[in-house]
Amino acid sequence: MSGLNLSKDKITELRILADDITSQISPLIKSHTTVTVERSVLRLMGLDGVDNDDVPLPNVLVNHLSGELKNGVALKTASAMLHYRLSINELAEKISNKEIDITGDLKTSTSEALDFLNEIVEQQLETILQVRSDRESMISSLGEGSMPWQYVIVATGNIHEDVIQARAAALKGADIIAVIRTTGQSLLDYIPYGITTEGFGGTYATQANFKLMRSALDEVSKECGRYIRLVNYASGLCMPEIVVMGAFERLDMMLNDSMYGILFRDINPVRTFIDQYFSRMINAVSGMIINTGEDNYLTTADAIEGAHTVLASDLINESFAKAAGLKPWQMGLGHAFEINPDIQDGFLMELSQALMLREIFPLSPLKYMPPTKFMSGDIFKGYIMNALFNLVGVWSNQGIQLLGMLTEAMHTPFLHDRYLALENSKYVMNNARHIGESFTVNPDGPVALRARNVIDETLEFLRTVKDEGLLESITDGKFADISRTVEGGKGLSGVIKKSDHYLNPFAKVMADNLKISEEASKWI
């Protein structure tokens, strides 16, 4: 239909290769847990807050139980709650105050504790499903923007200021608001607490900030007559915990990439693979859309030479996502408009890549990132580059259009930069709304040839990754020219081998809820 004439067989082979590659990692994921997975289990059980030294209670409890993480913290915690007749928060506070110690044997019988734990799990899952259905009913009563959804970021560092800017953007046509995280948060092995007014290049992701922004957006959604989605970043050392907070506070999307942390944040590969799996299960259950970070490949690599790595990463992300129960409509697979603007026919190559991805992932709301690397102080040229980007977006029917800012090279967006970005996109997309249905690509022309070429390169690439092994390929620098080793990177000390008695009660009920119990047994 698009005229690209992509080979169905090759696309099938791509997917098989990706599944083969990701399943190499499943034994590793299945046999390990991490400190943040355990902290998210506690958060899912209802634990929240900080102690007198501002240490988050989930960290307090996981540190206290550090010797028993191999069994999972859930059952021990439930027994202690029963034994001491305390709520989970009270329990953690008393542990922090050294009033009690739960590392020894407790009187509660295992079956009693299990029953109690199951009750908690049922109830908490119910809460998350309720949040999900709240979202669904708001969308059905208010309606939502048409795709490509207009996605803008706020990043003042002060959540109150962010709220003002987010509201203004929504009133001027934004469908999605992302609150960019402050520099360095992804390397914290805990989640800061409370409302925050100071950040650097972004605002802390905290549960209180999530709540504040969500309620402001609910209000403005009503004013606009359109549900406005909220996004945050589940990357770094606390991936699944951020998703838990989002599940409770009705975030609608999460940046959640299976390899971003490894490659671009130097987080240990094993840690990342384990964390991404559980975080994606929670995303899946709570009805959130994930966004993947393929654009990052093109900030360090050349966008023409690196096109196939974007497709390869999308396929790997898709395969991991599927395994964790995400449906295609929940997969905001990423790519970006990052070809050097001086290159002849660069626009055609961008169009080619976008149409190709659209055809390969027909049911997924692709997340399209704007030009960033080649944005300069020439804001006038930058504004045109963004217009071409918007044209490709509407032409190839992208799902999530991350609007480019004319001042990208200077600063995080000013209020009017965001406004101008929305105006740019509104103009282009309205003016060319049905362009996709109006033209078919010449199957022998440069756009189609380029797309078929990228597919061939991706096939070759994934075949070598499969033969060599995913972890080995990462070590070898096959992805983004960056080499990471299994023993290297941050967060490895937070990876724990599971015992035979290990229990993560949420993983099981979530798999049931998602109807993936059989597949999931390979992963958890």
Next chain:
Amino acid sequence: MDIDNKSIKPYGDTLNDGSMQLSFTLPLPKGAHSTEVARRFVAQMGMNEVEVVLSNDIGEGFTFFVVYAKTSQTIDSTQVHVQEIVSKKWSREVCNEKIDEYFHRKVTVVGACIGEDAHTVGIDAIMNMKGYNGHYGLERYKGFKAINLGAQVTPEILLKKAVELNADAILVSQIVTQRDIHIQNLTEFVELADTSGIRKNTILIAGGPRIDNGLALELGYDAGFGRGSFADDVASYIIQELHRRLTGA
């Protein structure tokens, strides 16, 4: 055209018309009132014939303005002096020849992006084999030994490595500039370097999109390179500066 360098004004359509375009936002709702506020605001800046050509509601009681006006200010351009880097730009081949000729050894350069700053592309553009925009990086130069420590490197580690390798030049990159963090980081590094006694034999270079030679000198560096600078610029400067120090020229 009769340009008086002692009295320069912006040029729009005719010499000395002083035409300028401005755009900004006021925290006032759109309307005749805020338009007049915008007009007077620009007039207060020393502008005449102020025309507010666009006022748009951008939500939440904010209005975005585009304004054309003519400034009454002039500047004596003959009194403005900048400190440009004086070195001659050489090609990679010439750089390699000069290194052989001047030093009979390789020139060692250690670089990093310091502080919390995680942007590697800039320092990689200067140092790594591949370079940037068709300009190969220092690694590709026969005459250079280039060690790139990457990003998020502490000043201490960068300095330690430079001392260890007896570096001829240290390249410090800073991309993030919000709240003047680059000034803080660059200053911290210079202070550390000053106490270590390496300054005499080691050239200190700062670089990044918001850095220029003037700022770098002000902060105590020997040179600074901004946007659009490449490995050949940096290589040429290092060789000429080292040679100058060696010969006392």
